[in-house]
Amino acid sequence: MATGDNWIEVGKLTWFYREALPLNSSDRVPVVLLHGIPAQSYSWREVLPALANQGFRAIAPDWIGSGFSEQPDRRDFAYTPEAFLQALESFLQAMGIERFALVVQGFVGSVGLQYALRHPEQIDRLAILNAPLSTAAKLPWKMRQLGIPLVGDMMTQDPLLIDRTLEGGGGYRVEDADLDIYRRPFLRSSDAGRSLLATIQNLQLKQVTAEIETGFQQWSQPILVAWGLRDPWLPLDMAKQFIHHLADAELVELEEVGHYPQEDWHEKVSAALLPFLRRQPR
Template sequence: MANSEQKDLRVGTLNWVYRELIPDTPNNKPPVVMLHGLVCQSYSWRDVMPALGEYGFRSIAPDWIGHGSSSKPDIRQFDYKQETYIQALSDYLDALELDRFSLVVQGFLGVTGLLYAAQNPDKIERLIILNTPLPPTADLPFRVKMMGWPFVGDMMTQDPLLVDRTLEGAGPYQVADEDLDIYRRPFLKSSDVGRALMWTIRAMKVPQITEQIAQGFADWQPPTLVAWGQSDPWLSAEGAKDFANGLANGDYVGLDQVGHYAQEDWAEKVSEAIVPFLRQQDML
């Protein structure tokens, strides 16, 4: 079985660092693009990608701009607003020459992927949503909001231990030390990642975004799976079920004992949910 490789791609002034797994025996299906959430990285998909590769799926997982090893531009060059993120994502996917793909989104940054999908439904083969704000009642948790506050946010986002507190505070498990080391590394290398996180949170207006999602998905047709870590302390499973039930081709599956960062908490359960859903293409 092939392993994922870390690559980078320059798109305009931005450098995207991403993981890609090309299977030994491709299945000729559209590739799968996986987007991580706040205070996270493409590393979180490390155990899901081989499960997809086992069934012939090429998978691509980028570090968002401002996260991981991708560019962390100054706010004067990149304002970290949703429309700016959507355009950056669109440019990145175009540079990869992806005309059609399945999309997996997770977390609060996952809303960018959903808004992109709503604007480009013809590009989306299948959509998978993991613990991403969906109903109008969703909002950033208080502690994450604090990361965007003046003065307080400046201090919080420069502390590498915020990674531990955030990843472990959003689910029922401790993250292994060797994995936390990788998540902390960007914060230890440069203050830019903390500032980018602060600017991202400051610009994120979740109630307005979920309203845009509701409008954008009113006539959504591509098959969609909402797979939900039910031990998420931040986002309601009931809102996720309602969203899935409101789609023409939506389905919901609950992931027991899994938190907000589902792919980090229990990659096997995530894989068991999404691989059969993606393989259903064979029966269409």
């Protein structure tokens, strides 16, 4: 298995992505994993090799404005869901990814759900981990305050916001060595904080979740919803209501796991994902 950290120029934007490749060629579709906020692709660091060990090419990008991807000024990138959708489409095209399994988590990971609805022909199957699925979803205060003018400008320049948010999402302590990776973009440049501020200010959560809520009523591809039960922000009932009318959907409850399942307990995430990715559609 080969793994690596990579950058790719896509138009005027530079994406950073982590990739794990299987040792042998495989006819399995690639798997694209999208993180939430204020995280980065590093959160998938243990899941990527687990997928590659089972023959999947696994790719996890940092969203534009997050992690080690470019953090442009909002005059050059709008940080709206539409801007993220267009950027994601261009990234996938540049990577030569045409049909794939999609895994999404968290806020902004919800843009991945919009992408699936707008490009269903590309989606082999879809896995959702603790993402806003209905208009009942609310951005938690811990994140919402990061978008308040003046207050948010100061808070998003504090690298410790990563500690407070990631650990507040599940109650688990993140190891210092891992927090060092999460904090690094904020220590390197003030652009990271400004990008996070712009992302939160432009989430348009009501409009995005309305599209998700209505759009998936007609969805037919396989769906896995793997839900961390210790999520203080998004309740399990939201996941149950979401899959209620879906033709090919399963719900896996992840006990003792919070809002960031891949960070809290990656073994449980891989154990849920791998059988789903391998099985034949019903």
